[in-house]
Every structure is written in structure tokens, then in C-alpha cells.
Amino acid sequence: MLEIKNLEAAIGDKAILRGIDLVVPKGEVHAIMGPNGSGKSTLSYVLSGRPGYDVTGGTATFDGHDLLSMEPEERAALGVFLAFQYPVELPGVGNANFLRTALNAQKRARGEAEIDAPGFLKLARAEMKRLSMPDDMLKRNVNVGFSGGEKKRNEVLQMAILKPKLAILDETDSGLDIDALKIVADGVNSQRGPDFSAVVITHYQRLLDYIVPDRVHVLSAGRIIRSGGPELALELEANGYAAIVAEAA
Amino acid sequence: MSAALKPTALQSSALAFLSRFEGLRARLPGDVAIRDEAAGILRSTGLPGPREEAWRYTHLRSLAEVEFNEPLTPVADCADLLSRIPDFDAPRLIFVDGRFRDDLSTVPSLAAVRVGGPAFGALAQPASEKLVALNTMLAEDGADISVPAGVDAGTVVLVSLGTDLHGRAVAFHPRHNISLGKGAKLTLVEIAVGDGVYLHNPVLSVAVSPEATMTHLRIQDESRSAFVLSTVYADVGEGGTYDSFLLALGGKLTRAEIHARLGGPNAIAHLNAAQLLADHQHADFTTIVSHDAPNCASRQTVKTVLSGKSRGVFQGKIEVARVAQKTDGYQMNQALLLSPDCEMDSKPQLEIYADDVKCSHGATVGELDAEQLFYLRSRGVPAAEARMMLVRAFLDEALEPITHEATRTAMEHAIALWWERQAA
Amino acid sequence: MAADVETIDTVNALAEGGYKWGFSTDIEMDLAPKGLNEDIIRLISSRKNEPEWLLEWRLKSYAAWLTMEEPDWAMVNHPPIDYQDLHYYAAPKKKPGPKSLDEVDPELLKMYEKLGIPLKERAILAGVELPEGEAPQVAVDAVFDSVSVATTFRSTLAKSGVIFCPISEAVQDHPELVRKYLGSVVPAGDNYFAALNSAVFTDGSFVFIPKGVRCPMELSTYFRINARNTGQFERTLIIVEDGGHVSYLEGCTAPQRDENQLHAAVVELVAMDDATIKYSTVQNWYPGDVNGVGGIYNFVTKRGACRGARSKISWTQVETGSAITWKYPSCILQGDDSVGEFYSVAVTTNHQQADTGTKMIHIGRNTRSTIVAKGISAGKSNNTYRGLVRVLPKAEGARNFTQCDSLLIGNQCGAHTVPYIESRNATAKLEHEATTSKISDDQLFYCRSRGLSQEDAVGMIVNGFCRDVLKELPMEFAVEAQKLLAVSLEGSVG
């Protein structure tokens, strides 16, 4: 279970998260929507430990562990996964090598047996097939020269292979074609289960047709100003943010 | 150098300049101590020689073979030369053989101008470059232009005419100093033309205060028999900009050297140039950009077009000091070789001591793209015209940032004339 | 930035970890007295039982050296070297050949073990003949201080006509070849260090690949400086005749000593028509300690002549060692359609200084060259790429592509790029690109968010940065080089 209490974060002098309260129980999928610049990515970065943010107040725990005091790789080993809004390119680093090194580092940290190269390739190939990704993606350098949609799919592939307990998907749907959107949604849905929870950040109701959320939250100016069921997304789609933002102010 | 050895041409040439200095010493205007210091440097180190790394591609041997005289004052009519200066509808300061000509000039109203003696300024020091030492020793005149804080002084045109009226080679060493107060603005258009054999050895210092912007546009269309060895020192304060462009067409042996120092945070320097060379011309464009403060940016696009047996040189160094984090330095040098006998030497250099920087350079040397030429011709464009179109396209990238319309038109005109001469 | 400081701390902490090859070996040595003069040169020559012409060549080189000055144009600084304070000849004392491993000087064996040379090869190197069939895949020549101590696989190689032996033996057995090619690529008076080497070189490898022969295995040499106050001056000569092919590997280590040791080698390569030489180096001489005390001065002249049409010389180097590296493996592209390549990774940490790069001289028509140089600087080091691409008037259609990238770790170090691009042929096309950057915080965080530790993340990114060079190394060497990068980057990144 992810529990965020009154979380405040700043970049330099600029306060961005201004008191976030959010609980995502085990097995649930929550959607976060909100205007550009409201702090959605910031929240996902703070949860996964990106340097450069000052947490100025509040707490965030996952399954009782204090996330905020952990190194990024420790959070990853705990099962926290962030699908980046803008996936990073790693020139010269092969996708397969990267993924296997990451998977084994996590396994090592958890005291599990590592996976050998053939075993990994089998696993990766199977997941790639499910995501309709061509095999040569494994050979290419991480995200280098990938199209926008390919990068997003590569993030989902990583999620499928690393099998996190908490997946934070930051606009993984933007830039995807219609078929890819379904594939990605299937990728998330197939992970759903009592031991998997997800925070899905998106601007579009369409994704939520495929990944039906348990709850929908609206983030505005660093606060969650409204929460509701899946119908809230439909309301936003129809009316925009203005009314809700005005109401909250 | 032992007395028994026969001095080299370079050494004799330095001695000739020194003895001219001895003759003039009592008559030269301004501070004599700084001139003596310069003479001391020249006496002990001589003129720049090919063994010096900074001079490996440009040899002054042919300069040393010429005997230079001091210009006669005043010279007679120079209407013909003047007619080559485009009309800019802006105040202009005219120097003939390095001397200010009151009768031909119009003085700007928004900037303070002082003439009648060298404007040494504080930036260019004889000890830093031998050519600065040579200039310091012999400088007779120059313009001291200062723009008060907050004032936009518009455009000032600085003209140099080199004459051949007496059939004697003359050498002149003007020394200019420009200073811009906080937030001030100035566009300085420098135009140099001339006839015959002479040495033009100007030194120009530019002090750009915080938030000030200096645009420095230069058209060097000097005599094809002339030696032109110029040095510019620019120092840019916080948030200031030094934006320069040099179009070099003339001269027999030329070197334009620019030292730009970004001394305050967020300062910007652009050192762009286009060199068009033909026959036996030798042109050297050398720049040193020193990033001495964080968050500064420097940009350089340098294009050289070579024909005949000409030789082009580009040396560009970006230095990034330890404090200059977040430096953004970029440099692109491209050369187009139009004839089989020309030569291009390029030495782009990075010297970096700060880790959080983005610095890059690129250099290409080659001929016109055969594919593009064919494409144009297959669309009916005659070969000569197609070549010109491609050369113009090549140069456009460097010319593009020039927003001063009149200068840009003048430059395009000069390039068109150059092309006509090549085609003929 | 938090990540940054952490990287730098990691680097600094690990830099103390030190050099893993810093052992020294106690072996009975035959040592010439210190100093350099004609008598010493005569002594070296007579110890090696050299013909008169070679002694004369040495003496001429020495005379030339006396008139020369140490070059000062590189971006390196060091106190003056006292050339009279060195031994110019040091060799393990000769005993009759051992019959089995038990008879071999155990210290020598230990050294090979520490160098990571496999047991079988160790035995062969120590002079124990193994039955045929138990053969490892790489032929090894080991040069210990001034002397080649053993060369493996000579008989196997001889069957295909390949000569692989110490150059001192080649002087005895193939004098006509040595005389014809020695100094033909790097003339004795080429530069200060080459002249010194020509006067006093003691050993090194000699390779000859006859017409049409593909050398059946990789050839490799391990160089080791062991004795105190000795200079190492090896000389390598590789000749590949028409259509021949060889891949040659070179590895170097030295003990940890407080004083600086001089290494001034000369390598000459000659490739005739359609010949290919691939020359790979993993240079791991002792770099000195965190405070810059000790370490090898590595002043090396390496040059290959592509004499024949369609010949190809490819240099690959991974330079992690030495206090000072001064080295420009070059290609003279004389033959039409000949190809020169230079792939380099240079890592400097602590107080190391590297000024390294290449020269590509395009003389023949349609000659092509590729330069890929990756520099990584950390600690208080300085890392300079210096490269010359020169196209001469007859080199119609010549092509060069150069890419140099620098990575800085911490802001106490320097990264410099000094290319010289000279074209005298309009049909030639030259392209040069250079970048300088640091390991981006985004890349680090991305890797860590997937579970990699800080050090692993840095190692992975750095290895990625060097990929284009590492993939040029032969398989076994590539693995070794990656590990070496990780270890030196333990001393610098991760």
C-alpha cells in the first residue's frame, strides 16, 4: 500500500507539491489527472527519488517502508517502478544488457537468485512478443533513436520484466498510436492482481477506457483538489479543469 | 641571437620597425612608457614566427620582405576609395592610412568620440600578443568611442582607407577603444578598403558593461596587395553581448584575431565570419573565447570559400575555466574548396576545466556537393549559376544572424562582386 | 546536485583503492651500470651479439638524440628527466632452459600469474614445452624489462610461414628483413624519444607475415617493467606482405614504485598490397598514486605505413595507466585505397596526464581514415586529444571522419581537444566532430530507478560511452578492457 501524507516538495525556492494526501491500497489502480505544470511528474519523481527535489514536509511510505529516506535503487528493489514521461537515452548501453543488469541488481538486493543470460532472453522475448515489439529492440541502445511511441513501449517492457509492486506510469499513453495504446493497457492489466498497484498519470480519458481505475484524482497547483470514481474522468473530459479548479479555490 | 649570425628576414623586419620607433619616439602622442615596454618585448621576442603554435599556419615571411615607410600626412584626395564605401546614413569616422580625417568624417551625437591619438584602452596589452606590441609601439591615432549607460547609440561606421598614392609601402597601426556603459547599445560597422601595398595593423578593444550589447560588423575588402593583421579584444560583463561578424575578401596576407572574454555570468559572444579567397590570398581567422563565468554562451559559425591557389586558416579555441559551469560553447567551421590548388587548415580547439558544460565543435572541408549540383542542373539551372547558388547557400548560414539591413545588403553586394570576379 | 557530489565522492574514495598490478618481482637481474653513453650502447649491442651495421645505426641515433630537445608542445608537465640516472639494460639472469614448471624461477611464474596469463601459457612463457594440442589460442611474447623472456607457439606459426619472435632473435635469424624495415617507418631521428629508443632499444617483438597468409591466431605481447630505475625501450616491428593479415595485441603493466619510470617504445608497422594489420593495446602501466607520486612516463612512437594499395592498418587502444602518456599511433596512407583507423579510449584519474591521439597522413588516392577517440577525465587529471589529419595534393577523393568525445567527472580535471585538419585537395572530404559533456544526472537517475547502484550505473554509462571503441577490440581483450575500465574507474568513477 502506498500512503502519502501531506507531502510537500520544492525545487530550489519554488514550492511545487503543496500538501499531497493519497492512499493507494494494494491491488488498486488510481489515475491522476491535472493541468500542465500542476506537479504530476514532480510527484512521480519525488516518489522514485530523483535528485534535485527538496522534500519540505510530509511522508510517503510503501508497504510501511519510508520511501523518502531510500536511495532510488533501494526503492526499485522494493518494487517501485516509474515509467518516465520522457524516457532517458543511454548511448552505447544495449537494451538487453541494461535490463538484465537491472533485474539482477534488484534480485540480488532482495536475496533472490539471479537470472542467467539465456533465461533472461527467453523472458524478454516472451514479454516483447506480448507487447508486439520487434526483437531487434533488445539489441539497440536504450531509447537511442527510438520514436516517441517506441520509448513508451520500452518503458512498459521494462515494467513487464521487472514486475514491480507499484508502477507509476507518467503519461505513458501520450505519443502512442491506437493499437499501441491497447497493447500498453493490456500490459498493465495483465499485471493487475492483489499484489500490484498502480498510479496512472494521464491527460486522456481514452486510456482509462482500457485501464479502468479504481479511483481518479485531480491534481492542481500541487494539491489533490478532487477525488472520485472512474466517472470523474468522464466529467473532466466533458468540462475541462476550469470548473473544478475554480470550485476548489 | 648571436651577433655573428645573419639575422633572418623576420628578425630584420622587427629591427626595421624598432628603428622606425626610435626615430619617431619623441614625436609620438600619448604615454611613452607603454610604447617602450612594447618595444622591449619586440626587441627580445621579434615578430611571430612559424615555430609558435599560434602561428603554425600563417607565416609573416612575405611581410618581412617588404620595406615599410611611415605614412605621409596629409594625403591628397581619396575620392576613389571613398566611393567604394557604401552609404549608410549613419555617422562615420574616416581614417586614411591610419590618421583621422576630420574633413571627411561626421561625428556621432549619441556617443562620445575622441580622436587625435591612440586610444590604448586597458584590454589589449603588448605582453599578450606580439602584434599588439607592434601596434602599441607605433600607434599614432585611433578612435575612442564611449556610449553612456542606458544609451542606444545606434550605428557608427568606422572606415579605414589604405592608399597607394606614392607608390611606397606604408605601415599604419591604428588603436581604437570602444566602451559601452551598463545597458548601452552600439552597432559598429567597420569597413576597410585600399589600394597598393601597405600594412594595416589595427588593434581594437571593446569593453561591454553588464547588460550592454555591442554589434560589431566588419567588411574587410582591402587591397589585394595589402597585409592586414588585426587584433580585437572584447570583454563582456554580466548579461552583456558581443556579437561580431567578419566578412573577409581582401588582402594578400591577412590575419584577424579576436580574443573574447566572457567575464560575467550569462554573457554571450558570437564570433562569426565568412572568408572568400582567390588567387594567392592567405587569410587566417583566429579566435580565442574564454569562458570565465558561469552560464555564458558562445557561438561561432565560420565559413571559408577558397578558389585559385588561396589558403584559408581557421583557429578557434574555446577555453572554459573551472568556475564557468553551465557553459554552452559551440563552434562550426566549414570550408568549400573550389579549385584543386587551394588549401584549408583548420584547428578548432577545446580546453575545458569545468565539468558541467556543453561544448562542441564541428569542422568540415570539402568541395561542392556533386549531387546537389546535378540536381540543380537537371532542373535547368546552368552550371555556373548552380555553383553560385550553392556557394551562396553555404555562406547564408553564417550571414543569417546579421540583422543590420544596410550592412547585410553591403555584404551581399560585396559577395556578388567577388563571385563575378571569379566567374570572369 | 546531489548525484554529482556523490559520484565525485565515490570516485575519490575508490581512487585510493589503488593499482592491482603493482607487485614487483624479485628475480636475479643482469643490470648494466646507470647512465647513457657510447659504451653503454656498445655493451647493449654486444650483449645481444649484434652485427656491426646495427651498432652503427644505434650510435648514429644516439648522436642525433644528443642534438635534439625534448618536445614541449604536449599538454603535459613533469620535472626534467635525468637520462643519466637510468639503467639502459636489465635482464633476468640466464639459466639453462627448465625441463618442467618446477625448475622455473617461481618468482617469474608468480609474475605471470599475477598478470593473469593462463597457466598453460605461463608454462610456455617460462620455457616449458607443452605437448601439441594443449595449445591455447593466443601466441604470447613476454617482454620483461629489457628482454623478451619467452615466445609461445613459434613452431605452430612457423608452419604457416609466420615469424613471431623477439626482435633480438630476428636480428640474428632474419637480418635481411630487420635491416630492410627497421627505421623505415619511424626514422631514427624522427623525434626525441624515437631517437633515444633507436640508440638503446633492447628487445620487443618481431612479426613477419608472408604473402597471402592469414596469421592463424592472435599474436600478443605482454610488457612488464620490473627492475627499479630502468627505462624500458622496446621496439616492435610488424611486416605484412601482400594479402597477409594479422591481429596483434599488446598489454602492459609495471610495479608500484615511488619514482617515475621511463618507457619509450617504438612500434613500426608495414602493410603491403591488400595487407591488414590490426594492432590493439591495453595500456595499464602504473599510473602513480592519488598524490601523483610515481608512475610510468609513457613516451611512445607508434606508426604504421600503408605502403600497398588497399592495405589497412587499424589501431585500437585502451589507455588507463601511466603517469604521463604521450602517444600518437599514426597511419601513413601511401597506397591507393588504403585505410587507416584509430579507436581510442583514454582514462585519466588522480594526477595522470594524457596527451594522445593520432595522425592520418593521406598521400594516395581514395585513402580513407576514421578516428574515434573517447577521453574520460576524473580526479585532478588532464586528458588531451591531439590529432592531425593531413591530405596531400595527390590524395584525390580522400575521406576522413573524426569523432572525439570527452567526459568529465568532477571539476578538478581538464579535458582538451586539439585537432589539426589540413586539406590540400579539393576532392577530399573531411569531417570532424567533438563534444564535451558529463554523465548526465538524468541518465544516472534513470539507471538507479531501475535498481542499479550508483557505481554500476556510472560504470554502465561509461562503458556505453566507450562502446564504439571497445567493440573494435578482439573478443578476449574486450572483456579484459571492460574490466580494466571498471577498475580504473573504481579509481575514477565506479
Ligand SMILES: Nc1ncnc2c1ncn2[C@@H]1O[C@H](COP(=O)(O)OP(=O)(O)OP(=O)(O)O)[C@@H](O)[C@H]1O
Ligand atoms: N527543474 C525545475 N526548475 C524549476 N521549475 C521546475 C523544474 N521542474 C519542474 N518545474 C516546475 O514545476 C511545476 C510542475 O511540473 P511537473 O513536471 O511536475 O508538471 P506536470 O503536472 O507533470 O505537467 P505536464 O502535464 O505538462 O507533464 C511546473 O510549473 C514546472 O515548470
Ligand SMILES: [Mg+2]
Ligand atoms: Mg508531467
